[in-house]
Amino acid sequence: MKRSVIIQGSSRSHGDTSKIVNYIATNNNIDVVDLYTKNIGHYDYDYKNEGDDFIGLITHIVETYDTIIFATPVYWYSMSGILKVFFDRISDLIRIHKDTGRKLRGKNMAMISCSNHDDLKKGFSMPFVESANYLSMLYLGDIHTYIESDTINNEVKLRIDKFIKTISNAI
Numbered sequence: 001m002k003r004s005v006i007i008q009g010s011s012r013s014h015g016d017t018s019k020i021v022n023y024i025a026t027n028n029n030i031d032v033v034d035l036y037t038k039n040i041g042h043y044d045y046d047y048k049n050e051g052d053d054f055i056g057l058i059t060h061i062v063e064t065y066d067t068i069i070f071a072t073p074v075y076w077y078s079m080s081g082i083l084k085v086f087f088d089r090i091s092d093l094i095r096i097h098k099d100t101g102r103k104l105r106g107k108n109m110a111m112i113s114c115s116n117h118d119d120l121k122k123g124f125s126m127p128f129v130e131s132a133n134y135l136s137m138l139y140l141g142d143i144h145t146y147i148e149s150d151t152i153n154n155e156v157k158l159r160i161d162k163f164i165k166t167i168s169n170a171i
């Protein structure tokens, strides 16, 4: 079985997105990286934050996993700021740590969004699709999930299970 990781991009470790992430990770034996617990600075043109957690984390990810599943809450119609900073830092791999960047080629990407309503706006997935294209990764697809009254309802569980089944040959 190929190895997959979910990169959780919420501004809290145990909020709504984590409920979705835990449901998927537990049922499918997938590892999780919680970006909220990492010290990852904004992209810096002078690479002043080279000593933070980013390069160690991304090196571990590219050397360990074939499939990266991003899980993000919907914040202001977009991915979370924490996840966007992570994407911005991937630019470090294009400019300096090029060998690590090249290892992303051919890997798989998927995305799971989370809010409290079943109403994701059109275009939300575009940065993921285009980033995968740019990085020569294969985009497996995405689903929107939502948490109501602190729980995952059966409709959402079915949606998740169906999605995981469609990408099961990559996880």
Ligand SMILES: Cc1cc2nc3c(=O)[nH]c(=O)nc-3n(C[C@H](O)[C@H](O)[C@H](O)COP(=O)(O)O)c2cc1C
Pocket (backbone or CB within 6 Å): 010, 011, 012, 014, 015, 016, 017, 018, 073, 074, 075, 076, 077, 078, 114, 115, 116, 117, 147
């Ligand atoms: C800063 C912020 C911005 C948000 N913006 C949106 C939004 O644009 N659309 C939406 O449907 N929900 C929005 N929400 C609600 C969250 O998407 C929702 O509560 C989500 O389940 C939170 O997940 P979390 O607990 O992992 O942060 C926002 C919440 C926060 C904290």
